[in-house]
Amino acid sequence: MTTLTDPPKESFRLSMLIYDTRYRSMTIQVVAMLGFMLLFAWLINNTAQNLHDLGKEPSFSFLADPAGYDINQRLIDYDSQSTHLRAAVIGFLNTILVAVMGCITATVLGVFIGVARLSKNWLIARIMTIYVETFRNVPVLLWIVFTMAILIETLPAPRAYKGVETGALVLTNRGVYVPEPLFTNSLGNLHFFAGSPARFDVSLDLIAVLIALAGGLIARHFINARAHRIQNVTGKRPKTWHINMAVVVLPVVAVLVALGFYLGYPQLKGFNFQGGIYMRNSLIALWLALSLYTAAFIAENVRAGILAISKGQTEAASALGLRPKRVMSLVILPQALRVIIPPLISQYLNLTKNSSLAIAVGYMDLTGTLMGITLNQTGRELETVLIGMLIYLTISLSISAVMNWYNNRVKLVER
Amino acid sequence: MSDISFVRTEMLPQQAPPATSVGVIGWMRANLFSGWLNSVLSVVSGAFILYVVWFLLSWTLSPTWAAASLNECREILAGHEGACWGVIRDRWVQLLFGFYPSELYWRPILTFVLLFVALAPVLFSEKVPAKLIYFSAAFPFIMPWMLWGGTIWGPLTAAAGFVIGYVVFKAVDRAVGSLAGIIAGVAASLVWWLLLAGPVSGTLGDVLNIGLTPVESRYFGGMMLSITIGVVAIACSLPIGIVLALGRRSDLLIVKSLCVGFIEFIRGVPLITLLFVASTLLNIFMPPGTNFDIIMRVIIMATLFASAYMAEVIRGGLAALPKGQYEGADSLGLDYWQSQRLVIMPQALKISIPGIVSTFIGLFKDTTLVSVIGLLDPLGLSNAIRADAAWNGVVWELYGFIAFLFFVFCFSMSRYSMYLERKLRTDHH
Numbered sequence: 001m002t003t004l005t006d007p008p009k010e011s012f013r014l015s016m017l018i019y020d021t022r023y024r025s026m027t028i029q030v031v032a033m034l035g036f037m038l039l040f041a042w043l044i045n046n047t048a049q050n051l052h053d054l055g056k057e058p059s060f061s062f063l064a065d066p067a068g069y070d071i072n073q074r075l076i077d078y079d080s081q082s083t084h085l086r087a088a089v090i091g092f093l094n095t096i097l098v099a100v101m102g103c104i105t106a107t108v109l110g111v112f113i114g115v116a117r118l119s120k121n122w123l124i125a126r127i128m129t130i131y132v133e134t135f136r137n138v139p140v141l142l143w144i145v146f147t148m149a150i151l152i153e154t155l156p157a158p159r160a161y162k163g164v165e166t167g168a169l170v171l172t173n174r175g176v177y178v179p180e181p182l183f184t185n186s187l188g189n190l191h192f193f194a195g196s197p198a199r200f201d202v203s204l205d206l207i208a209v210l211i212a213l214a215g216g217l218i219a220r221h222f223i224n225a226r227a228h229r230i231q232n233v234t235g236k237r238p239k240t241w242h243i244n245m246a247v248v249v250l251p252v253v254a255v256l257v258a259l260g261f262y263l264g265y266p267q268l269k270g271f272n273f274q275g276g277i278y279m280r281n282s283l284i285a286l287w288l289a290l291s292l293y294t295a296a297f298i299a300e301n302v303r304a305g306i307l308a309i310s311k312g313q314t315e316a317a318s319a320l321g322l323r324p325k326r327v328m329s330l331v332i333l334p335q336a337l338r339v340i341i342p343p344l345i346s347q348y349l350n351l352t353k354n355s356s357l358a359i360a361v362g363y364m365d366l367t368g369t370l371m372g373i374t375l376n377q378t379g380r381e382l383e384t385v386l387i388g389m390l391i392y393l394t395i396s397l398s399i400s401a402v403m404n405w406y407n408n409r410v411k412l413v414e415r
Numbered sequence: 416m417s418d419i420s421f422v423r424t425e426m427l428p429q430q431a432p433p434a435t436s437v438g439v440i441g442w443m444r445a446n447l448f449s450g451w452l453n454s455v456l457s458v459v460s461g462a463f464i465l466y467v468v469w470f471l472l473s474w475t476l477s478p479t480w481a482a483a484s485l486n487e488c489r490e491i492l493a494g495h496e497g498a499c500w501g502v503i504r505d506r507w508v509q510l511l512f513g514f515y516p517s518e519l520y521w522r523p524i525l526t527f528v529l530l531f532v533a534l535a536p537v538l539f540s541e542k543v544p545a546k547l548i549y550f551s552a553a554f555p556f557i558m559p560w561m562l563w564g565g566t567i568w569g570p571l572t573a574a575a576g577f578v579i580g581y582v583v584f585k586a587v588d589r590a591v592g593s594l595a596g597i598i599a600g601v602a603a604s605l606v607w608w609l610l611l612a613g614p615v616s617g618t619l620g621d622v623l624n625i626g627l628t629p630v631e632s633r634y635f636g637g638m639m640l641s642i643t644i645g646v647v648a649i650a651c652s653l654p655i656g657i658v659l660a661l662g663r664r665s666d667l668l669i670v671k672s673l674c675v676g677f678i679e680f681i682r683g684v685p686l687i688t689l690l691f692v693a694s695t696l697l698n699i700f701m702p703p704g705t706n707f708d709i710i711m712r713v714i715i716m717a718t719l720f721a722s723a724y725m726a727e728v729i730r731g732g733l734a735a736l737p738k739g740q741y742e743g744a745d746s747l748g749l750d751y752w753q754s755q756r757l758v759i760m761p762q763a764l765k766i767s768i769p770g771i772v773s774t775f776i777g778l779f780k781d782t783t784l785v786s787v788i789g790l791l792d793p794l795g796l797s798n799a800i801r802a803d804a805a806w807n808g809v810v811w812e813l814y815g816f817i818a819f820l821f822f823v824f825c826f827s828m829s830r831y832s833m834y835l836e837r838k839l840r841t842d843h844h
Contacts, residue, residue: 018594025666025667028667028670029667029668029669029670032667032669032670032673033669036673043700046699046700046701046702046703047699047700049702049703050698050699050700050701050703051699053703119456120446120449120453121446121447121449121453121456121457121460122446122447123447123456123457123460123461123464124456124457124460127460127463127464133826134822136825136829137776137780137821137822137825137826137829138780138818138821138822138825139780139781139783139794139821140780141783141784141786141787141794142783142794142814142817142818142821145794145814146814146818149810149811149814153810353684353685353686354685356685356687356688357685357687357784357787359687359787360786360787367685367687367688371688371691375691375695381691381695381696381699382696382699385688385691385692385695385696388688388691389684389688392683392684392685392688393680393683393684396682396683396684397679397683400679400683
C-alpha cells in the first residue's frame, strides 16, 4: 500500500522574497512604495528647508488679504480691495467662460469643416484640408498672439465712430460691444453669500425666463408622450409640431413682455463706448484662436467618425424601409457619435488647458490672476502654483469622469 | 419573295466617350459642377481662393528686402500695402540661433545634421546599416557637448557611468545572479556619477584639456532652443514613458496606482503650470544651495510632461498587441523582462511610432510656451525684436516667418508619420 505524503513544508527563507513568485510581487511593491516615500520625503524636506531659509513658511493666509489689483474682464463684481481669493475665483470663472465659449464655437466649426472636408466638391474639400493643416501645424500660442495682433491692428479705434450711427454690434480695437438684455420692470437680483468672498448675484429676470423655458420643455415632453401613446394604439401620429412650438415659445415671450425686455445698445460717450456687453480684445482673441485651432482637430475627429461607419449600415437601414432622415438619426449618428465623442471630449480638455495661455494676451484667467499677479505680489510661489494646479486638475478630472461615464454608457456589449 | 436582308458583318468602331464626361471637362463636371448647389459653391470658393492668393501675393511680393528699418520700408512702399521683409533679412539668423555666438554657428548646425544620422536607424531602419545604432547610443552624450561646449571629459565620464554599470552587472550576474547583478550595476553607476565622475573629469581636464568653447544657456534662443528642448525632452521621455506604461499595465496595485497618479496628474494640468514650477519652484524642491540653469529646469519639466503622454501612447501600442504574443512569450519560458525585451516591446514600439511622432509634434509646438517664462524662443525673440526702435511696429512679417518655420517642421513630421502608418499597416494586417 502506498501512501501519499505531503510535499515537505518549506520553511520561509529570506531569499524567497525575491525568488518565489508568491512573495516577489509583494517585495517589489514594498520596495516601490518605500522608494516613492523616500523621494517624496526628500522633496518635502528640501522644500521645508529652503522655505525656512527664505523666511517663507507655507501659509495660505495671503488669500484673505486685499489683492490690490484690478481685473477688467469679470463675470461677478470685484474691486481692488477684494481679496486674493476672490481674484482667484474671478480668474477661475474667466477660465470657465472662455473654455465654454471656445468649446461651443469649436464644435460648430469643427463639425462643419469635418463634413465639408468630405464634400464631393473638390475645391471645398481642398480649402478645408488647407485649413486643417495650417491650424494643426502652427503652435496655438502663435495663433493667439496673431489673432490679438489682427484685432489691435485692423479694427478702428473707438473715436473713429464719432458721428457715425453705430448698430447693435460695435467692433473697436479695444474690444467688441454687443447689445445687453435689459428689463424695464426688472425683478432685481438674488444675493448669495452676501458679504463673504464667495458672494455673487443672480438676476431674477434670468431665473424667470429659465423657469418659463423649462415649463415649456416639460409640457412638450408630455405632449410628445401622448402622441406616442396614440400612435401605438391607432397607428396614426397626431400632428404636434405647432403645439410644441407654441408651448415652448409662448411662455418665454410672455415673461419677456411682462418684464419689459429690450436690448441696450452701446453708445459712444466721450472717448469710449458705454452700455452693451463689453468683451475685451484679449477675451475675443483667446476665444477665436482657441476655437479655430481646436476646430481643426475636431474636424479630423468628425471626419474619422463618419468614415468609420460602413456603407452597409446605410444600405441595411434603407432596406428596413427607414427614410433618409431616420436612417441618419437612428442608425448613422448613434454609431458615428460613439467614435466621435471620446476624442471630442479630450479636445475639450485640451482647449480648457490651452486657455491657460491667456497670460500671453493679458486675459485674466486663473493663470493670470492666481499664478500671475497674485504670485508676483505675494511671492507665494508654492501655494499659488499648488492651488492653481489643483484647480486645473479638478476641471480635467471632472471632464474625464464625464467621458468615462459616456464611454461606459455607449460601450458595445460583447458576448 | 424578296431576298433583301441586311446583316452587318463588321463591328462599328468604338466611339470616343462624350467630351463632357472625360478629360478636364468631365473632371470638372464631376467634381465642381455636379449640381446647381455645387456650382455656386465652386464659384464662390474659387473667387475666395483667388482673392486670398491675390491679396497674399501682392502683400508678399514687396521690394523691401534691403530695408534697414520700418521707416525705410514705408518709404520704399510709398503708401502701398506690403510686407517689410527687411526685418527678416536683418534678424533671421537670430530667429534661428538666438544669441549664440555667430562664429560657433557650425556647432548647432552640425548637431542638427548628426541628429538625423542618429535618428536614421529608427526612422528608416531598412535603408541604413545596422551598425549606425552605436552612433545613436553615443549621440545623447555628443549633443549637449556640441551645444554647450566645455571639456569633453564631462560627457565622457557620464557615458563611462553606463559602461561601468554594465561591466559590474555582467561580472556579478555571472558570479551571483541576475537580480544581484542589476542591483550591483545600478549601485556602481550611481556611485560613479555621484561621487567619482566630478573629480575624475576635473583631473582629466587638468591633465589633458580637450574641449570646445563653452556657451552659456542664456545665449540659447530661436528655433535652436525649441528643437533642443523638444528633442531632448522626447528622447528622455521615451524610457520613462515605457516604464510608466508597463507600470500602468502591471498587476501590482501600488506600482500601478503610482503610475496612474503620475500620468493623470501631469495630463490634467496645463504645460504652462509645469513651466511655472520649472521657473519658480524646482530650485526650492532641490537640496539647499542647488541652482541649476533655467533651460535645464525647463527640459526636466518638459520631459516629465512628455513622458506622461508617451506612456499613454505606448500603453496604446501594448494594448494593440494580440494576447497570443504575451502567451507565446510565456510559453517559450521567457521571464517578464525577457518577454518584454524580446517579444512585446519591439512590436509595441513599432506600432506606437506614429503616436510618438505626433506626441513630438505636440511637444515641439508647445515649446513656444517657454516664451511666457522669459526664454527667448522664436516667439520670445519676436517681442525682443519689436522692442528695437528700427523694427517697432513690425507684426505680420515676424509672426508669418515663425509660423512658416513651425509649419515646415511639423508638417513634414506629420507626413512622415503618415508614411510610417501606411508602411506599418501593410505588414500588420
